[in-house]
Every structure is written in structure tokens, then in C-alpha cells.
Amino acid sequence: MKVCVFGAGNMGARITEVFLTNGHEVTMLDVKQEFIDRGVKTITNDLSFLVKKEKMTEEKKNELLASLKTSLDRKAAADADFIMEVILERMDLKKELLQELDQICPAHTIFGSNTSALSITEMAASVPNRADKVIGCHFFNPAQIMKLVEVTRAIQTSDETFQAAFDLMASLGKTPVSVNEGPGFVVNRILIPMMNEAMGIVADGIASPADIDVAMQLGAGMKSGPLHTADLVGHDVNLAIMETLYRETGDPKYRPHPLMRKMVRAGWLGVKTGKGFFEYDENGKEIVK
Numbered sequence: 001m002k003v004c005v006f007g008a009g010n011m012g013a014r015i016t017e018v019f020l021t022n023g024h025e026v027t028m029l030d031v032k033q034e035f036i037d038r039g040v041k042t043i044t045n046d047l048s049f050l051v052k053k054e055k056m057t058e059e060k061k062n063e064l065l066a067s068l069k070t071s072l073d074r075k076a077a078a079d080a081d082f083i084m085e086v087i088l089e090r091m092d093l094k095k096e097l098l099q100e101l102d103q104i105c106p107a108h109t110i111f112g113s114n115t116s117a118l119s120i121t122e123m124a125a126s127v128p129n130r131a132d133k134v135i136g137c138h139f140f141n142p143a144q145i146m147k148l149v150e151v152t153r154a155i156q157t158s159d160e161t162f163q164a165a166f167d168l169m170a171s172l173g174k175t176p177v178s179v180n181e182g183p184g185f186v187v188n189r190i191l192i193p194m195m196n197e198a199m200g201i202v203a204d205g206i207a208s209p210a211d212i213d214v215a216m217q218l219g220a221g222m223k224s225g226p227l228h229t230a231d232l233v234g235h236d237v238n239l240a241i242m243e244t245l246y247r248e249t250g251d252p253k254y255r256p257h258p259l260m261r262k263m264v265r266a267g268w269l270g271v272k273t274g275k276g277f278f279e280y281d282e283n284g285k286e287i288v289k
């Protein structure tokens with residue numbers, strides 16, 4: 001299948017990698033060459049790691065990397081069967097991209113969005129001629145490892161589109177779950193407010209970030225503590241999700257904690273900027289002090 005992934009960031013590079021390693025013809029696009037180069041570097045590092053662990057041969061790695069196409073030109077999607085939209089968590093940018101792709105792509109192309117919390121129905125309504133072919137395919141971070149994909153229907157999504165997307169996600173070795181649209185879908189409606197609460201506990205001086213994470217790992221059986229996970233996701237993304245939950249429901253329980261907003265303003269976004277609740281080196285490894 002010909003797949004175009006828009007966005008070579010934190011998620012887009014890894015989603016590209018998932019399609020690539022499962023035999024699809026993939027083009028990864030972004031708005032600047034430096035962002036594409038960073039995405040290719042991420043994929044190269046991941047595949048090199050698999051070679052080191054003897055889970056992939058050097059030849060296979062080189063073959064996959066040679067077959068990966070990249071582009072800055074949206075017209076590269078002119079023969080795509082499946083689009084994955086993995087750009088910034090902003091409805092205006094997502095709609096603008098989908099509307100232009102609607103003019104470029106063939107009639108059969110399905111538009112999948114990796115949005116964390118935004119309305120798939122609103123995105124579908126922005127491309128009225130293919131509203132039935134718009135669907136949420138919400139991968140989790142890191143996408144090459146995490147098994148879950150929330151396959152989320154807009155109100156306009158056809159059964160054919162849903163089934164095609166669901167089967168495609170399963171063919172990638174993922175475990176898709178069927179979700180009807182609602183702000184934050186399933187996981188983020190539970191997970192992100194929990195991270196928000198953890199930030200409130202830091203701000204109230206009740207426990208340190210490290211102790212909160214240990215407490216939730218050992219006390220609530222979590223694999224990764226809420227603040228390490230929040231650093232991994234990125235606080236700009238966390239804030240965008242909390243704002244969507246708050247705006248869509250009007251429920252004060254979803255109010256973003258002021259500490260989250262302050263950290264975003266400081267550029268302390270987590271792993272991707274080297275500093276969040278914890279500190280990280282340029283390879284994203286935590287610097288333990």
C-alpha cells in the first residue's frame with residue numbers, strides 16, 4: 001500500500017517506521033528539511049538498535065532506509081492509498097492540510113489522523129466530499145513499541161472505512177480498539193488528567209516528581225510513572241489535550257494545571273527539549289543526578 005505520513009516529529013517518524021517495517025511503500029513529509037532529517041535519524045537509530053539486538057540484519061536495515069521516501073511537497077501524496085496526518089495538535093493546521101490533500105489525492109484515499117484529542121467529526125466536515133473516508137488512528141508513544149491504536153470513527157465515517165483502517169492497524173502488528181468519537185477518546189481522557197493531577201501534587205509540595213512516579217509504579221502498578229510519561233509525550237501536547245477536554249466538556253475537572261502552562265511557556269517540554277520534570281541527553285536518555 002502507498003502510505004504518506006505528514007509530520008516527521010516525535011510520533012510521525014515512528015509511525016513511518018511502523019509502516020516501513022511492515023512492507024508498505026512510505027513517504028514521510030514535513031515542512032522543513034531539518035525536521036525530515038531529524039525524523040530519518042530517529043528511524044535510523046531505531047533500526048540500528050534492532051540490528052544490534054540481532055532482531056534485524058544490516059542488509060534489511062539498509063534496504064528499508066533506501067526505500068524510505070521523503071518530501072516537502074504535498075503533491076507526493078497524489079497516488080497515496082492511505083494518509084496518516086501526524087502534524088501539530090492544532091485543528092486549523094490539520095483542516096488546512098486535509099483540505100489541500102482532498103484536492104491532491106485520488107477518490108479512494110483514506111485520511112487517518114493521529115490526533116490525541118481533537119474532533120475527527122470536525123476534520124471530516126472540512127472535506128465534505130470524502131467525509132466518510134476520514135478516521136482517527138491514534139497510535140501511542142513510542143509508536144514502534146506500543147501495541148494499542150484507537151481507531152476512532154467520526155459521525156460521518158463509513159463502515160467500509162472503519163473496517164479498512166481497523167484491518168490495516170491489525171496488519172501492522174497493533175491491537176486496534178474501536179472507539180466512537182469523544183474528547184480525548186479513551187486513553188487520554190483518563191491518562192492526561194491523571195498527569196495533570198500529578199503536576200498539582202508537585203506544585204502543592206506534597207512529593208517530588210521522582211517519588212510521585214515511584215509511588216504510582218509500586219502503588220498503582222504503572223509501568224512508567226505519570227510524570228515520566230508526561231515528559232515523554234511532551235507538555236505542549238499534554239496542554240493541548242487538557243485544553244481540548246476542558247473546552248469540549250466545560251467541566252472544571254479538566255482545567256490544565258497552571259504548572260503545566262508555566263512549563264510550556266518556559267520551553268520545558270520534556271524529553272524533546274531535554275528538560276521537563278526530569279532531564280534528558282540528546283538521545284532522550286534520562287540524566288540521573
Ligand SMILES: NC(=O)c1ccc[n+]([C@@H]2O[C@H](COP(=O)([O-])OP(=O)(O)OC[C@H]3O[C@@H](n4cnc5c(N)ncnc54)[C@H](O)[C@@H]3O)[C@@H](O)[C@H]2O)c1
Nearest residue numbers: 007009010011012030031035086087088089115116141233
Ligand atoms: N507526543 C505523543 O506522545 C503523542 C501521542 C499520540 C498522538 N500524538 C499526536 O500526534 C500528533 C503529532 O505529535 P508529535 O508529538 O509528533 O508532535 P511534534 O511536535 O514532535 O511533531 C509534529 C511535526 O509536524 C510538523 N508539521 C507541522 N505542520 C505541518 C504540516 N502542515 N505538514 C507537515 N508537517 C507539519 C512539524 O514540523 C513537526 O515536525 C499530534 O496531533 C499529537 O497530539 C502525540
